[in-house]
Structure formats: C-alpha cells, structure tokens
Amino acid sequence: MKSASELTDYYYTExxxxxxxxxxxxxxxxxxxxxxxxxxxxxxxxxxxxxxxSCHCFxxxxxxxGVGATTIGGFGYRMLVSGYRSGFxxxxxxxxxxxxxxxxxxxxDAFIPQSLFQFSHLFDKRVDRFRGNDLVRGQIDxxxxxxSDIHAxxxxxDSKGRTHWSTIFQGLFIVADFNKHFKGRTLILPxxxxxxxxxxxxxxxxxxxxxxxxxxxxxxxxxxxxFVVYGTDQxxxxxxxxxxxxxxxxxxxxxxxxxxxxxxxxxKIMIAVDYDKDLFEPTVFASLLSIEQAMGYIRTLRSSIGIxxxxxxxxxxxxKV
Numbered sequence: 001m002k003s004a005s006e007l008t009d010y011y012y013t014e015x016x017x018x019x020x021x022x023x024x025x026x027x028x029x030x031x032x033x034x035x036x037x038x039x040x041x042x043x044x045x046x047x048x049x050x051x052x053x054s055c056h057c058f059x060x061x062x063x064x065x066g067v068g069a070t071t072i073g074g075f076g077y078r079m080l081v082s083g084y085r086s087g088f089x090x091x092x093x094x095x096x097x098x099x100x101x102x103x104x105x106x107x108x109d110a111f112i113p114q115s116l117f118q119f120s121h122l123f124d125k126r127v128d129r130f131r132g133n134d135l136v137r138g139q140i141d142x143x144x145x146x147x148s149d150i151h152a153x154x155x156x157x158d159s160k161g162r163t164h165w166s167t168i169f170q171g172l173f174i175v176a177d178f179n180k181h182f183k184g185r186t187l188i189l190p191x192x193x194x195x196x197x198x199x200x201x202x203x204x205x206x207x208x209x210x211x212x213x214x215x216x217x218x219x220x221x222x223x224x225x226x227f228v229v230y231g232t233d234q235x236x237x238x239x240x241x242x243x244x245x246x247x248x249x250x251x252x253x254x255x256x257x258x259x260x261x262x263x264x265x266x267x268k269i270m271i272a273v274d275y276d277k278d279l280f281e282p283t284v285f286a287s288l289l290s291i292e293q294a295m296g297y298i299r300t301l302r303s304s305i306g307i308x309x310x311x312x313x314x315x316x317x318x319x320k321v
Contacts (some may be wrong), residue, residue, distance in 0.1 A: 007298045008291075010099050011092075018091040022084070023288050029084045030284040036076045044069045081284055088282040089134070096297065097136055100305050104138035104145075111135050111148040112173050120263035120270040121185060124211055125168045128155040132173075134280045140308040147174040147304050149278050171258065171275035172300075174307050178267045184233030185213065186240055188249065188262040191228040220246050226253055227260075240264055248311050255303060271307060 012019075044065050051061060089108040097106045111132025118127065130152050137146035150173040153165045216229040216237040223246040231237035252271075253260045259274040279300050286293050 004295070004298055004302055007096065007099065007302065008294060011096065011294050011298060014099075015092060015095060018095075019288050022087055022091060025084050025087065026282075026284050026288060029081055032080050033077055033284055036080065037073055040069045040073050040076075081282075084284065085282060088288075089280065092288070093134070093280050093297070093301075096301055097305075100301060101138065101140060103140070104136055104305065107135045107137075109133055112146060112150055112175060114152075116175055116268075116270070117150060117152060117169075117173060119265060119268075120261075120272070121265065122187060122189070122261045122263050122270065122272055123152065123168050125154040125166075127152045127168060129153040129165065133278070136304070140305065143308050144177040145174070145305070145308055147172060147307075149173075149280070150272075167276075169261075169272055169274065170277065172273040172279060172304060174271040174273070174304060176269050176271075176308060176311075178269070181267050182236065182240075182264050184231055184236050186216070186229065186231040186233075186237040186264040187213070188227050188229050188241075188260075190259045190261070191224070191226060216241075218246065223247075223250060226250060245311070252303075252307075252311075269311070 047065055048062055052058070086108070089106075093108070094106045097104050112135065114127060114130040117123075117130070130150070132148050132150040135146065135148040137144075139145065149171070151170045152168040154168050156164050156166065158164060212230040213232045214230065214234060216231045216234055218224055218229060218238075218241060220243065223241075227249070229237060229241065249260065249262065256273050256275075261272040261274070263270040280297065282288070288294070
C-alpha cells in the first residue's frame with residue numbers, strides 16, 4: 001500500500017489537471033450558493049420586516065419563515081453542488097482508491113446493507129431510516145473488505161404526536177470477512193460509563209447492564225480505560241483480544257480521534273468509526289488545492305483501507321478457535 005506522502009504526491013501530480021478543472025467549477029458553484037443564500041436571507045428579512053410593521057409584534061410566523069428559508073436553501077444547495085460533487089468523486093476519490101489498491105472497487109451512491117449493520121449488534125436502538133454512500137469493496141492481502149459512510153436514525157414521537165429523528169450512528173462502517181467462524185459474539189464499545197462516573201460506579205453499571213451480554217474484564221489498564229467488552233463467550237473474547245490486538249485497537253482509536261465500536265460475530269469483524277459527518281463529500285467553501293483538505297481525504301481513505309493491515313487480519317490470528 002502506498003504511504004501517505006506517496007499518495008499526496010499522486011494527488012498533486014497525477015490528478016493536477018482534474019484538480020484545476022474542479023477548482024474552477026468550485027469557484028463558480030460557490031458564487032451561486034452565496035447568491036442563493038443572500039437572496040433567501042434578504043427575502044426573509046423583508047417578509048419579517050413587513051409582518052412586524054403590520055402588527056408591531058413578534059410571532060410564530062418568524063420561526064416558520066426561518067424554517068422555510070433553511071429548507072429551500074438546503075434543497076437549493078444540494079441541487080447546485082450535485083454536478084461538482086459527482087465530478088469530485090469520479091475524478092479524485094476513485095483514482096485515489098485505485099492508486100491505493102487496484103483490487104478495490106468504488107460505488108459513490110452505494111453503501112453497506114442495513115442487514116450487516118444490524119448483524120454487528122453494536123447499536124441497540126431500532127433503525128427506522130438507513131442511508132449511506134461511498135461504498136468501497138474488494139480484497140486486501142486475500143481478505144474481503146468493504147466500507148462506506150453510514151447514517152442510521154431512530155424515529156420517535158413526542159406527547160403531541162410530533163415526529164423526531166435522532167442519529168444512532170453516523171460515520172464509517174467497515175466489514176472484513178474471515179475464513180473462521182466465531183462461536184460467540186464479542187463487542188468492544190467506548191467506555192462511556194467509567195469515563196463519566198469513575199471506575200467503581202461505572203464498572204457496577206456495566207456489570208449490571210442487562211441489555212448486553214456478559215461483561216468481559218481485560219487486564220490492560222489503558223484498554224480498559226478506553227473500551228468496555230461484552231461477549232457471549234468469555235474464553236473466546238479473551239482469545240480474540242490478545243495484548244497485541246488491544247494495542248492495535250487503541251492505536252486505531254488514537255489515529256482516528258473518534259469513538260470506535262468493534263464487533264466479532266459469525267465470520268466477520270465489523271468496525272464503526274463515529275465521524276458524525278460524510279467523509280468524502282467535497283465542500284465548496286474550501287479549496288481542493290489546500291494541503292489540509294487533500295490530507296483529510298487521503299488520511300481517511302488510507303486508514304479505512306489500512307484496517308486489514310493494522311489489525312493483521314491476514315495472519316489468521318483466530319485459526320485455533
């Protein structure tokens with residue numbers, strides 16, 4: 001796999017003509033977006049001023065004017081950037097992925113199926129809306145791998161019957177296949193309870209969490225501080241989580257700077273990285289020629305594809321299970 005510096009060189013040399021072309025398109029789209037927002041803002045203020053002058057009062061209609069302007073602005077923004085977005089993914093993201101590994105295939109509008117997301121058992125809430133994009137799938141070192149952006153949401157209603165949507169998970173979801181079938185299920189989750197309430201109360205809450213499988217205590221203090229482990233088979237969970245594996249998961253957490261959720265179930269390892277945003281969506285308000293912007297895309301792609309390398313999945317660590 002190419003290093004980050006090699007990919008940066010590739011970004012600025014092999015993709016330079018496409019970058020220049022897209023950068024000009026970005027400037028034109030940005031101008032249209034700012035014009036749209038300016039017109040919507042001016043119209044909203046005029047309507048609000050007219051209403052206020054008529055009644056000399058503030059009322060609920062001002063809120064609805066803001067909601068309407070925001071909705072129209074969001075719809076207009078998506079329309080204006082759609083061509084630029086498609087061009088960016090085809091001319092920049094696809095070649096970058098192929099430069100990292102030719103055996104990987106990219107589908108900008110596809111995503112990991114909901115069945116796999118739920119098979120991980122990483123999140124308890126019912127999924128009522130499931131979306132995603134930027135599916136990458138193929139083989140690394142003989143291991144089947146796929147990942148995409150995912151946004152899973154839960155619907156609820158308040159006492160007045162109004163519908164509310166809450167995010168269950170948004171970020172990168174990675175699935176890698178194994179040749180070996182795990183007997184049980186092992187989940188590794190961010191240790192929120194001990195971080196919030198301390199080791200004694202947090203540990204007590206975790207051990208009495210009846211919505212989860214058995215609590216599995218590990219003997220690595222740094223890992224225990226970052227993660228909590230639940231499993232249906234204590235022996236298998238400890239066999240999977242060797243000292244080396246725990247160190248690699250800690251490194252993955254530190255490298256991404258995000259919450260990490262890991263599931264070992266069936267013949268798969270599933271990793272959810274909570275980024276709370278779409279990872280490969282270009283913004284019209286930042287230059288494609290910016291090194292920070294370029295490195296953001298490159299780091300994300302490389303760390304996603306590097307999961308296999310980082311966790312050494314191809315070493316068949318679980319061949320004795």
